[in-house]
Amino acid sequence: MINTVLESVLTCPHCGYAKREIMPRDACxxxxxxxxxxALLRPNPGDCCVFCSFGSVKCPPIQENQSCCG
Structure with a gap:
């Protein structure tokens, strides 16, 4: 059983500000x-969402080895 983490700390690459956010379980x-x-953050090339690019924890679908954003 996978213990999915739903909180991630997003850190802005422009100013360094960090904020804890709740990730959606079923959406990017x-x-x-x-x-x-x-600043408007967008995923880095190859990442599915801002949590995968700038978060302390990857998004729930990626944590669960599922297809993300499909």
Missing amino acids: QFYYECNSCH
């Missing part, structure tokens, strides 16, 4: 606006 989050500098 393609955009995230930094609360500090208001």
Whole structure:
């Protein structure tokens, strides 16, 4: 049984601001606006969502070895 983590700390690559967020269990989050500098974050090439690119924990579908965003 996989223990899926639903919280991740997103860190803005522009200003370094970090905030704990709850990840959606069944969807990818393609955009995230930094609360500090208001930069619009998008996934890095090859990543499915902002949590996989800038989070402390990958998104739930990736944690569970499932297809993400399909």
